[in-house]
Amino acid sequence: MQLSREQLIRAYRQMKTIREFEERLHTEIQTGQIAGFTHLYAGQEAVAVGVCENLTNEDYIISTHRGHGHCIAKGCDVRAMMKELFGRRDGLCKGKGGSMHIADVSKGMLGANGIVGAGAPIAVGAAISAKLDGNGRVSVTFSGDGACNQGTTFEAMNMAVVLKVPVIFVFENNHYSEHTGHKYAVGSGDIAARAEAFGMRVWRGNGSDFFDTDQIMREVVEYCRTTGLPAAVELDTERFFGHFEGDPQRYRGAGEVNRLRQERDCLTAFRAAVVSANLLDDAQLDGIDVEVLKLIDDAVADARVAPPPEASQVLEDVYISY
Amino acid sequence: MQLSREQLIRAYRQMKTIREFEERLHTEIQTGQIAGFTHLYAGQEAVAVGVCENLTNEDYIISTHRGHGHCIAKGCDVRAMMKELFGRRDGLCKGKGGSMHIADVSKGMLGANGIVGAGAPIAVGAAISAKLDGNGRVSVTFSGDGACNQGTTFEAMNMAVVLKVPVIFVFENNHYSEHTGHKYAVGSGDIAARAEAFGMRVWRGNGSDFFDTDQIMREVVEYCRTTGLPAAVELDTERFFGHFEGDPQRYRGAGEVNRLRQERDCLTAFRAAVVSANLLDDAQLDGIDVEVLKLIDDAVADARVAPPPEASQVLEDVYISY
Amino acid sequence: MANLTMREAVNLTLHQEMARDSNVIVLGEDVVGGMGTAGGPEAIGGIWKATIGLYDKFGAGRVLDTPISEAAIIGAAAGAALTGKRPVAELMFADFIGVCLDQIWNQIAKFRYMFGGRTRCPVVIRITYGAGVNAAAQHSQAPYALMTAIPGIKVVMPATPADAKGLLTTAIRDDDPVLFFEHKALYAIKGEVPDGDYMIPFGHAKLVREGKDATIVTCGQMVGFAERAADALARDGIACDVLDLRTTSPLDEEAILDSVEMTGRLVIVDESPPRCSLASDISGIVGNQAFAALKAPIEMVTAPHSPVPFARELEKAYLPSPAGIEAAVRKTLGYRSERRG
């Protein structure tokens, strides 16, 4: 492990924040206060954090319908995010976007996206900017094992190779697209091989292991920054909740979620690794847990009482001038 | 060579018919009688014929914007085709389709298509029918080296693998998409490798050589008919005219077209092969040439004087009932 | 008669038509559900549950679960239709027309025409649409105008479970391509649905309220809104014809013109933004063909020229409301002619 103590603490705090954010949403949604479709990221934290800890504030990411984790990992304001999900006037997107369109371009987070596969070409565009500006930035697009069957994802990979731009295609293979298994829907089952066939370098790793993901991403980001070329990473990971909140998950094997939470929890693995290596101790980690829980508590308390948008705001922000 | 004399004669006649059809169109277009955008197939005949000679009347093909060759090879009526290109009332499509939409579904020719990449998913659908009907038919989709970058082509390949349907993706790599070289626009340069990454079997061959193409297609069609699975074939070939009629072709190397016509003419190669192997003689082939030329002459003469559509027909054939 | 939700009515119709004609096939994302999982096929039975039970009954050959590839789904439906099948494709959200428009607009709608009338392409595309469940900008749109504008396809907008059955049966048996819009906020609404073979012809609007004071024309989710408005107005003695179009292409111009010629006043209610909308379409037709009959300007009650917002308060402000419809009727009734003529 090449990470400093600060880096380890930061990574843990980020992963834990995502986890608690999602766990809390899961319960808040039952209360009926949060409207719309919500896709929770719990279980996949090591991917978002493993990727974003290797990026600067100035690098770009494009997310998916399952975007909270990427948002938090890229440094978006957790309280403003919570308000957004509650549909509040001073939510991150003024209550206009909601879960599937949560974004903060000022943080290089170019949006969750409700259209599966739409993000990949947009990430190519961000990489075009980076290349043209010569600022060494890279652009990352997250896609699921389902999204890897959408035409835009392929077009984007080919275009990135043709235009030689520094975009990183991160494939989060959580084995499901909605209620369908990836073994069924992904032709060969091998996502990275597809990227490779377009002529880019690819990596594969364990997305439930922060250290593996971090290590790979260090290499990938370094590769893309220095060569200016695209690359792809397939990370094996797990989602702990349903596809969306309300999903009865009958497609899961018996006890599957429990087993995953036991065996494939990136937070548990992280704690075990750093404690056994004497890098951090349980008390320190517990302290972070308390802080994170307080942050989420406060965010929810805030969001609950925050004012909703005015009806008149429906017509604001359509154009800059018209 | 495993082909009978009849088969050889048929193959030659088909290739020659395509060639003369296109050569004649090239001159007819100069006269201004033929309107619209026309993409000529000359140079690629061994592909269309090598593929279609291995199909039955009942198998399906879907073509591209460069569709005349596929049409003829699949058995469409050459006179009706010519009338269609002249925009005549009793053209193959009543003058409504023209070059880019020429079709005869009764012949299993599901249409030229003006939208690059649109044919591939449609071919998957035809293969779904074939599978469901259990009639052993296969479905073939032709795509260029340009079309292989369009999202629909990838989606179709993946879907064919997932649904396990007998569709054959024939990639005609003529090294150009419009005025762009395939080395530039096709990521790795290797089209078949992309198909392979979806988990299907692939073949590669010389699409300027009828015998190579025929041999491969025999294997491929046999494979798809018996397994019911998809496959892909990349065939290296050459186009002898511009992308469309009127293209100044400045992107070509000096003398390139002449050289290709010298060295990569499938008709010349065919003749040399069958004559040197004593399978057919020059006189026989010359006889076919004369017949073909007469057919084309007649078709043009017919088409020139055929009546145009009535203005009122513009509103016919939009719906079956409305 | 059975009391069913619209979702159940759709499901029942699919069962009946698949049983009736072995050429009917169903395809789309998660229309089976659970493929390649430990839970197994039909573990979920379709994200909207509209296709539940079909896989068990008719098998993998006729009920095809697809990858997330809408362009290939619609294209595959097109190819199957050209070769003798009657595919019913499911598009999970109407907003996804964005990724497969070509196959609808440039392929399916045009095959027959481009091929000189020498083929048919009997595809049905079932599309879930509309706002009201806070699904925000990319999962709430109502792009039926975009589809109505396309020559070569028919557009169906059921407003009740019974209509869903009658119109879907007609759609599946129709030899032209049909886009069948199912409003997600109507899925759980219940109603009496006729048993057995039940077909409703296209191009015939349904008069759901009768009245000589003004005409309200609408379709889909807005029918219920218009009925509420009409009922409220009725309490004040204002009687409206409320026409549920049922299909927007073909459009029942006769029924609209007949009503407007009687009432002289027209309100069109449309869930989409105003520009180049179905509301403007009908306004243009009526303004041209019933000009002399009009006693007041045609009022259009539509969503605003904005994307669909997420927050409850905003989405409520976005959607046309019964109160807004009522106000429009009162406005047209209050109009006093000052026409030069």
Added chain:
Amino acid sequence: MANLTMREAVNLTLHQEMARDSNVIVLGEDVVGGMGTAGGPEAIGGIWKATIGLYDKFGAGRVLDTPISEAAIIGAAAGAALTGKRPVAELMFADFIGVCLDQIWNQIAKFRYMFGGRTRCPVVIRITYGAGVNAAAQHSQAPYALMTAIPGIKVVMPATPADAKGLLTTAIRDDDPVLFFEHKALYAIKGEVPDGDYMIPFGHAKLVREGKDATIVTCGQMVGFAERAADALARDGIACDVLDLRTTSPLDEEAILDSVEMTGRLVIVDESPPRCSLASDISGIVGNQAFAALKAPIEMVTAPHSPVPFARELEKAYLPSPAGIEAAVRKTLGYRSERRG
């Protein structure tokens, strides 16, 4: 002033704007041409020649030749715009909106709104459109209504070389996304084009003929057709206002209403099929807002409800014609009011 074709005017404007602002980039299929060939880059200079010379001048970093992947082209433009560039993407034919609608409709048009106003997406998409060159059903359409219907984008329809320059300059400097429709049959038409910096504001229609008898509203290729009709009518002493909209979103309602309030008679000319069209859109607005001023039904001259056919005779029958416009004006003038009122 210089006498230029519309194609040259577009090319000149791209040169000027790229020279003026280093954030302006150009991308699309064959916008360079000859990449990866023996002839080398710029060997052809863009299929429409509208982008010729840009690669030589501004280099591969700012002039990006792309694979045939329209969704990725428009998506890449979106991403570049979100991160500070002003991309001008070329869509070779408007019909290809079919394969990239999502990126226009659900992404570019909605980013600012979905993100709560906290970003901008200054993309320009140049789109070649329209019938008249026998390119048949998939290469001849005029889907500006479909784009006009989308909240969040602006739609520009230049009818002359000068307007092409003035409006494209404005489009590139605009902070909102703009769809810029170039009619392929107008590319070779010549006209005087102002030198230097030349901007035309959006939302201001141009009065190209003046007359108090009737109003003709149109845009794009149809402007020339309408002028021919107006000139023919003028010979019979019938004087028409002919309004070239220049932009359909924003729409210059004022100019239309002002003219109709004067003439009382309106003919709208639209190259698209009739349903949910720009013609119906304007008809709806005028019928509502200038009801009292209308002396006759609004006439709409549009293409029929059919795909675009191939054969010359059929395409001619498909397109609105100057004679058809003339007839519509005569029809509206011949109308004698029998309104009940």
